[in-house]
Amino acid sequence: MVELKEMKDAIQGVIQELMDSIMDKVLFKDPFLKDVHLSTKPLYAALVPDEIFKGSHFERRFVTPFGKVWEKLAVVAATHGLGYAEMGYRIDGSIPEGQLQRISEVLNTLEHSKKNKGKTAPNWESELSYIKQGKGESIPVSVICDLYVEDQSTNRRYAFEIKAPLPNSDQTKVSKEKILKLHCMEPQVVDGAFFALPYNPYGKREDYAWSFPFRWFDMKHDDVVLIGDEFWDTIGGSGTYTSFISAVNEIGIEYKERIYREYLGIEPPAAYDPEDALLHEPLPEYHTKKKN
Numbered sequence: 001m002v003e004l005k006e007m008k009d010a011i012q013g014v015i016q017e018l019m020d021s022i023m024d025k026v027l028f029k030d031p032f033l034k035d036v037h038l039s040t041k042p043l044y045a046a047l048v049p050d051e052i053f054k055g056s057h058f059e060r061r062f063v064t065p066f067g068k069v070w071e072k073l074a075v076v077a078a079t080h081g082l083g084y085a086e087m088g089y090r091i092d093g094s095i096p097e098g099q100l101q102r103i104s105e106v107l108n109t110l111e112h113s114k115k116n117k118g119k120t121a122p123n124w125e126s127e128l129s130y131i132k133q134g135k136g137e138s139i140p141v142s143v144i145c146d147l148y149v150e151d152q153s154t155n156r157r158y159a160f161e162i163k164a165p166l167p168n169s170d171q172t173k174v175s176k177e178k179i180l181k182l183h184c185m186e187p188q189v190v191d192g193a194f195f196a197l198p199y200n201p202y203g204k205r206e207d208y209a210w211s212f213p214f215r216w217f218d219m220k221h222d223d224v225v226l227i228g229d230e231f232w233d234t235i236g237g238s239g240t241y242t243s244f245i246s247a248v249n250e251i252g253i254e255y256k257e258r259i260y261r262e263y264l265g266i267e268p269p270a271a272y273d274p275e276d277a278l279l280h281e282p283l284p285e286y287h288t289k290k291k292n
Contacts, residue, residue, distance in 0.1 A: 004243045007080040007236060011247040014072050018065050019255050025061055026263055032057040051264060058263060070162050070198045074147050074235060077244065081236030083152030091143050091159060093185030098134030100141070103180045106131060107173060110216055122215070124222040128183055138186065143178045145193070149235055156191040160231070165199045169212040176216045179224060193224070199279075200228035248279045 026032070032054045038045045044053065071087045078085035106127050113119045145159040159182050161175035175195050182193035195217060202208045205227050208219050217225050226234060229241035236243075253274045260268045 003080060003237075004239050007077060007240065008243040008247045010076045010080060011073055011244060012251055014069075014076055015248065015251060018069065019251075022058075022062055022065060023255075023258065023262070026058050030061065051266075054264065058259070070164070071146050073244065074160070074162060074198065074231075077232060077236035077240050078147070078149045081240060082149050082158075084150040085235070086148050087146065089145055089148030089159070091145060091148070091182065091185075091189055093141055093143075093182075093187075093189045094138040095141050095181060095184045095186065096134055097136035097139050099131050099136075099184045100134075100139060100181075101136075102131040102134045103177060103184070106180070107177060107216075111173070119215070122218050122222070124217065124224050128180070131180060131184060141181055141185065143181050145178060145182070147196075147235075157189070158235075159190045159193040160196045160226075160235075161194070162196045162198060162231075163213075165197050165201050166210045167197070167213055169215055172213040172216045194226050194231075194234075195222075195224055196226045196231040197228070198231055205230070245279050252279065 032050075034050055037050065037053055041053075068087065075085040075087055109120050110122055143159075146162040147160040149158045149160070150156070151158070159179075161178055163171050163175060167175075172195070179193045179195060182190055195213075200208055202210075206220055208227060210219075213219055219225055219227070232241035232244055233239070256274075257268055260266055260272075
């Protein structure tokens, strides 16, 4: 349990460093200036409350530094769990030319409907089996994975493509191509390569329903797909996902209230309930209603 506490503290440290930097920027280094807004966008200022644009000012300065936050947090978890982790890691190997051709064929088949047959459903095991039958000259190939992890107790190596919980189709296609290449490299360069979503907004894996990645993976059954706790507990050990959720929730309320008071200059609304801000696994109905 000491290790999980250390991991939790390290996760909070990453988030706090990012959030403190953002707060320093929006409060002191690059604040929202009402007079500048009024002079550069007089029509907007006449029609829309300043607070709306003040919120947009904060958002733009929040999104960029948090662009790689999932990977940064995963490095912390994996370093404390398996022993070594690195973002944006380059893996070099060789793949028979026939297998590279079959990778392209499989991806094209998944992307384009066959005449009078509709779309082909993804099936990782059958696809990989078919691809590995390809022969030919070995072609040097490099893959840059989002996260590379080494289990220092077993010397096993793992690669992960980490995407936001609701990835688009193009992102997923690129990730699948990388993962297929990693599985085909000769000699074997990693002991496993996975498509990982660090959080499941639908709750259980069997309820995951975001349509775009389903073109490329069977999101409910493919072993190469890890969602939520499956991912965190793989890289950090049992209990890692719970520690991650707890780490975020413990400091999240504090920052939300600071943003209300210090940046927006208002008290949290009367209807504001800190419990609503907690990171959790929402009911699947949330996204079902959003799409209707």
